[in-house]
Amino acid sequence: MTTTGRSGLPTGSPAGPPTLTTVAELAGVSRQTVSNALNNPELLRPDTLERVLQVIADVGYTPNRAARQLRSGSSHLIGLRFEPAQEGTTNALMDRFLHTLVETTRQTGHHVLLFSGDPDDPLDGYDDLLRSTAVDAFVITDTYSGTPQAAWLQEREAPFVAFGRPWDDPHASHAWVDVDGSAGTRLATQHLLEQGYDRVAWLGWEKSSRIGEDRRTGWKAAMNRAGLDTSGLGLRITDNLDAARLAAHELLDRRVVAFVCASDTQGMGVLRAFVERGMRSGVDAAVVGFDDSLAAQVTGLSSVRQPLEQVAVEVVGLLRATLAGAPAPERGLVLTPSLVVRTSSQRPD
Amino acid sequence: MTTTGRSGLPTGSPAGPPTLTTVAELAGVSRQTVSNALNNPELLRPDTLERVLQVIADVGYTPNRAARQLRSGSSHLIGLRFEPAQEGTTNALMDRFLHTLVETTRQTGHHVLLFSGDPDDPLDGYDDLLRSTAVDAFVITDTYSGTPQAAWLQEREAPFVAFGRPWDDPHASHAWVDVDGSAGTRLATQHLLEQGYDRVAWLGWEKSSRIGEDRRTGWKAAMNRAGLDTSGLGLRITDNLDAARLAAHELLDRRVVAFVCASDTQGMGVLRAFVERGMRSGVDAAVVGFDDSLAAQVTGLSSVRQPLEQVAVEVVGLLRATLAGAPAPERGLVLTPSLVVRTSSQRPD
DNA sequence: CGATAGTGTTGGAACGTTCCAGACATCGGA
DNA sequence: TCCGATGTCTGGAACGTTCCAACACTATCG
Numbered sequence: 001m002t003t004t005g006r007s008g009l010p011t012g013s014p015a016g017p018p019t020l021t022t023v024a025e026l027a028g029v030s031r032q033t034v035s036n037a038l039n040n041p042e043l044l045r046p047d048t049l050e051r052v053l054q055v056i057a058d059v060g061y062t063p064n065r066a067a068r069q070l071r072s073g074s075s076h077l078i079g080l081r082f083e084p085a086q087e088g089t090t091n092a093l094m095d096r097f098l099h100t101l102v103e104t105t106r107q108t109g110h111h112v113l114l115f116s117g118d119p120d121d122p123l124d125g126y127d128d129l130l131r132s133t134a135v136d137a138f139v140i141t142d143t144y145s146g147t148p149q150a151a152w153l154q155e156r157e158a159p160f161v162a163f164g165r166p167w168d169d170p171h172a173s174h175a176w177v178d179v180d181g182s183a184g185t186r187l188a189t190q191h192l193l194e195q196g197y198d199r200v201a202w203l204g205w206e207k208s209s210r211i212g213e214d215r216r217t218g219w220k221a222a223m224n225r226a227g228l229d230t231s232g233l234g235l236r237i238t239d240n241l242d243a244a245r246l247a248a249h250e251l252l253d254r255r256v257v258a259f260v261c262a263s264d265t266q267g268m269g270v271l272r273a274f275v276e277r278g279m280r281s282g283v284d285a286a287v288v289g290f291d292d293s294l295a296a297q298v299t300g301l302s303s304v305r306q307p308l309e310q311v312a313v314e315v316v317g318l319l320r321a322t323l324a325g326a327p328a329p330e331r332g333l334v335l336t337p338s339l340v341v342r343t344s345s346q347r348p349d
Numbered sequence: 350m351t352t353t354g355r356s357g358l359p360t361g362s363p364a365g366p367p368t369l370t371t372v373a374e375l376a377g378v379s380r381q382t383v384s385n386a387l388n389n390p391e392l393l394r395p396d397t398l399e400r401v402l403q404v405i406a407d408v409g410y411t412p413n414r415a416a417r418q419l420r421s422g423s424s425h426l427i428g429l430r431f432e433p434a435q436e437g438t439t440n441a442l443m444d445r446f447l448h449t450l451v452e453t454t455r456q457t458g459h460h461v462l463l464f465s466g467d468p469d470d471p472l473d474g475y476d477d478l479l480r481s482t483a484v485d486a487f488v489i490t491d492t493y494s495g496t497p498q499a500a501w502l503q504e505r506e507a508p509f510v511a512f513g514r515p516w517d518d519p520h521a522s523h524a525w526v527d528v529d530g531s532a533g534t535r536l537a538t539q540h541l542l543e544q545g546y547d548r549v550a551w552l553g554w555e556k557s558s559r560i561g562e563d564r565r566t567g568w569k570a571a572m573n574r575a576g577l578d579t580s581g582l583g584l585r586i587t588d589n590l591d592a593a594r595l596a597a598h599e600l601l602d603r604r605v606v607a608f609v610c611a612s613d614t615q616g617m618g619v620l621r622a623f624v625e626r627g628m629r630s631g632v633d634a635a636v637v638g639f640d641d642s643l644a645a646q647v648t649g650l651s652s653v654r655q656p657l658e659q660v661a662v663e664v665v666g667l668l669r670a671t672l673a674g675a676p677a678p679e680r681g682l683v684l685t686p687s688l689v690v691r692t693s694s695q696r697p698d
Numbered sequence: 699c700g701a702t703a704g705t706g707t708t709g710g711a712a713c714g715t716t717c718c719a720g721a722c723a724t725c726g727g728a
Numbered sequence: 729t730c731c732g733a734t735g736t737c738t739g740g741a742a743c744g745t746t747c748c749a750a751c752a753c754t755a756t757c758g
Contacts, residue, residue, distance in 0.1 A: 019744060030708050035746060045706060062480035066418035067744035070713050077417065077462070082451050095444050102431050102463045111483075113426070113462040116451045131366050131411035134460075171491050240646055268647040275624070295644035298590055298617045368714060379738050384716060394736065416714035419743050701758085708751070713744105723737070728731085 018059045018067045023107050024124040027055040038063065049097075065247065069133075078105055078319065079135035081125055082114040083142055093291055093308060094141070097163065100312035101139065108320055110136070129160050137319055139163065143176075161318045163311055165332050167210040175318040176332040177311050181211055181290075184304035184337035185218030188260045191302075191339055193226055195286060197258035201251050202234040203244055203270065204262040212236070213264050215290065218259050237266070238308055244269025248287075252277060257285035264289035264303055271301060271344060286345040300343035307335050354669075367408045376404040386481075387412065395448025418482075426489055427668065428484035430474055431463040432491055442640055442657060443490070446512065449661035450488065457669055459485070471497050479507050486668055488512065492525075499523055510667045512660055514681050516559040524667040525681040526660050530560055530639075533653035533686035534567030537609045537637040540651075540688055542575055544635060544695065546607035550600050551583040552593055552619065553611040561585075561611050564639065568609050586615070588689060599624060606634035613645045613652055614639035620693060635694040649692035656684050 020031045027034065029052060029213045035219045037052040044052070053062075069075045080101070102112050107129045113135055117124030122142070126149065129135050136159065140149045143164030144182045154174055166172035185202075192200045216234065223230045233256065235287030237243040240246040244266035248259065252273060267289025281287065281300075289296050292305035314333055322328070369380045370639070376383065378401060385392045386401040404410075418424045429450070443602025451461050462484055471491070475498065478484050485508065489498045492513030501535075502509045503523055515521035539555030541549045551568045554561030565583065572579045582605065586592040593615035594688050597608065601622060610616045623630045630636065630649075641654035664681055671677070 017482070020746095021744080031744090032709080033707060036707085039746080043706070048706080062477055064419070064744050065481040065483045066415050066424065068746075069415035070413070070419050070715085071744080071746045073713080080459075082448060084448055098463070099431060099433055099465075102465045106465050112431075114447070114451045114461040114463060116448075116455050127409075128411055131409060131739080132414045133366065134414045241666060265647060293643060295642075295647045298614060298644045299648060299717090369716095370714080380714090380715080381739075382737060385737085388716080392736075397736080413714050416743090417716075420714080420716045422743080562741085699758105701756105703754105703756075705754075706752090708749105710748090710750100712747080715743085717742080718740090719738105720740105721736105723734105723736080725734075726731100726732095 005115065016101050017064075018061045019064065020061075023052070023059060023061050026059065027052045029047050055158050073133070075134060075136055076110050077113045077135045078110050079113050079115060079126070079138045079189070081138075082116055082295075084119075093293070093306065097141070097308040097312050100309040100343075101316065104313050104316040105319075108316065123152050123334055126153065126158075130156060137161070137323055139315055139319070143167070147172070159319070159322045161315050161322060163315055165334070171331075173328055175322055175328040177314045177318065178334050179306045179308075179311065180334045180336050181215040182218035182221070184290065184306075184339070185215045185260055185262075186222045187337070187339040188290075188302070188304055189219045189222035191341065192258045192260065192286055192345060193222065193228075195258075197286060198226075198258050199233060200228075200258040200260060201256045202260055202267045203214050203247055204234070204236050205239055212330060215262050217324060239263055239265055241265055241269040241272065245272045248273035249276075252279075252285070259285075259287040261287065264293040264301060267301045267303065267344070268295060268299065271299060282343045282346055282348070288345050289340070292340050296340075296342070302342045302345040303340050304337050305340050306337045310335055366413075367410045368413065369410075369482065372401070372404050372408060372410050373667060375408065376401045422482070424485055425459050425484060426462045426484045427459050428462050428464060428475070428478050428487045429488075429490070430462055431465055433468075442642075442655065444547045446490070446657040449658040450664065453662050453665040454668075457665065472501050474489050475502065475507075477564045486510070486672055488664055488668070490638075492516070496521070508668070510664050510671060512664055514683070520680075522677055524671055524677040526667065527681060527683050528655045528660065529683045529685050530564040531567035531570070533639065533655075533688070534564045534684070535571045535607055536567075536688040537639075537651070538568045538571035538655055540690065541607045541609065541635055541694060542571065542577075544607075546581060546635060547575075547577060548605050548640055549577075549607040549609060550605045551579075551609055552596055552615045553583070553585050555585055564611050588612055589620065590614055590618040594621045597622035598625075601628075601634070608634075608636040610636065610638050613642040613650060615639050616650045616652065616693070617644060617648065620648060631692045631695055631697070637688070637694050641689050645689075645691070651691045652689050653686050653696040654689050655686045659684055 083317040487509040511525035
């Protein structure tokens, strides 16, 4: 029973963390049995299992990730390209999503790997990680600019799930989750109509923004359903405070006092216009923003809130299915946002 | 020259990405030579090097991370426990820091691994990653609650760098970077004094907050240097908008119209109080917040801005040094924040 | 009682890389 | 001419795990 080679040193010398062999020797079983104790416990006889697990706990053994990955091919890492804030994606938004993603993947034994790439090349960074087998799958989030990553990843048969629908190709055959922006603005518009306003204006983004146009349709649908005319009430402007402030003034001149916006930034611009005219927000005029950012929470701006936590949970669910070899669902999952009503759109009591 | 075993299949069959052996055969050299071409190019004859690199580029070879890590012991991953927002750390703040961290580590060939843990146990999660040799080092960020992680990691000789100073032990022997909160509030206070206010109030956090007390000292120092009395001007309240609003009213009753706050949230509360009294912010009264959050940017609240990008760069620099075996610097690195002046504290023109 | 089918456990091989010792030329100097 | 030094390249071994085929043993059945 010559103790397996492993140099001349006394086996299990304190250099480095314990390994399978260390545990095996202490428990008086083979390496493979220890491995099975962790990965296929049902194969072991109960008393053996207990003995092995006890030793594992005693020495504080944790399998070496690199070795496991090398042999099994799975890194238990999910890659996410971490971009600076972009249109439709406030930093804080990403933060909420990311946090739940990390928390949820933890439960499946996965971790999140962040990477970055050349801002001008939406594909940069993916290739390296894929070829070096560093990650098991990707989560892609910036689908507003078309989805070159999706096509690229699919071509390479790399598993991934998208947060954001494939605007270019609604029937794309990959798994995705998105939030129904249109439903959000519909909620906001209905809310303002219920508050007694009949001419509700829209402040949105340029026509080139798919997300912006989607949100606009919600406003339009709510107005139409109420039998109201929208002509002259929908404005497309750039996403900054001052543009929104000026646009609001323009509409206020025409006695339009209710606004639904494509972003909180624009909502803040409208609020500013109210103040400049001495109008009491929520009383003389009303506005609803989009994204429920910190700014909205702190200034009392009503806002449409995306269920990002739920999105992250669903993304992880799809990820698990994809990794298990399941085909992508027939259609993507579209979640409904909620409306957070604050003082900017509701009369006190 | 029997082609090395590798099953009976034609060598380099398209299954899976190319490996060292694939490249070696195509280039007509040994595995080791290919490895050297990447890791120690100076060992190769120039023409051999070129030939090998050409093949590498042709077949799109990237070393397998798991295998490399298993052999060399380095994962090229940096672990970061990703927490929900906490005192003194707005989500958006973390976002700026994290983004630069990802970007900077990219240049050193590292990636950022996010993990989470039991919110009640600041140590949870570290142990697993350490024992499974999943990460090369950690970045710890939540040092405001004491630094149990730092002590714990040091005990295990795990490399790490902290963002945030070790309040409990200023001479702790690990590498850290922090922002000089005191300098920030000093800047803010001086600015208000220059604007002609002489009774500048402080709205800060409870005494138990080290960060809060640090920021308070900056205000006090600036006032003292100007020969001004601070009695009755410093208030410690909870970090929410309404507490700040009420505190501001209390001070405004006493004709105190200039405020330096420990957070933007409090700053927003003060702004609200101005509005409620019909005071024009920046004209009749002034306030400066802390952290330059989106809310501040959008509401025109002057604020102290932390140089988070610079912090991240310095953290990575220290990380590299630590991983290279350098001892921790004698003292931590303290960076100076800047003041972003907006309409809340400066008269127009 | 011998063949058959589990049940629990084992050792060898393999994943793809880098470390290491050595092989084989080539070169300069004694 | 011979020797050591240098430059260039090679093959075996090892990192720690899981896959796989095979093992010993017990229980079942004809």
